[in-house]
Amino acid sequence: MDAAVLKKVALFEGLTQGQLAKVAQIGHSRNYPAGAFLFREGEAGQEMFVIESGKVRISKTVPGIGEEALAILEPGQYFGEMAVIEDSPRSADAIAHVSCTVWVIERSKLDQLMFTDKDLAYVLLWTFVRTLSERLRETNDKIKAFFAISRF
Numbered sequence: 001m002d003a004a005v006l007k008k009v010a011l012f013e014g015l016t017q018g019q020l021a022k023v024a025q026i027g028h029s030r031n032y033p034a035g036a037f038l039f040r041e042g043e044a045g046q047e048m049f050v051i052e053s054g055k056v057r058i059s060k061t062v063p064g065i066g067e068e069a070l071a072i073l074e075p076g077q078y079f080g081e082m083a084v085i086e087d088s089p090r091s092a093d094a095i096a097h098v099s100c101t102v103w104v105i106e107r108s109k110l111d112q113l114m115f116t117d118k119d120l121a122y123v124l125l126w127t128f129v130r131t132l133s134e135r136l137r138e139t140n141d142k143i144k145a146f147f148a149i150s151r152f
Helices: 017-026 107-116 118-150
Strands: 027-032 037-039 047-053 056-062 066-073 093-096 100-106
Touching: 017 027, 017 100, 017 107, 017 118, 047 107, 100 107, 107 118
Parallel strands: none
Antiparallel strands: 027 100, 037 093, 047 100, 056 066, 056 093
């Protein structure tokens, strides 16, 4: 992926040109047809994704109901970042909503990059924290709305 394109991704917007070039070197592109799973809830995760083109649906399967879409992500958005932060199973499914091309960053390569460039690590980790905090707040709001509706 081009470093200029990375600059437009919220996760990387605080990085210098040199740092963006380093990140661009560790990623690779992957294509998925519409309906294909990028990963499934419960699987071990070793990579995160940035959408180059197309759309990706993040969803959970609710027993007795079926698939519940949590978000539909578009180009420039990223997901799966929890897999590069912790060793827990995937918390949701990621499905190609339409055919898509994603840029894949493996945990081992990102770990090595952050180990060798502490300034880059600082920027990325704080962005991860803000992203996870925003997503937790959105989830809490959805749960609150669900309980409010379920009372009737």
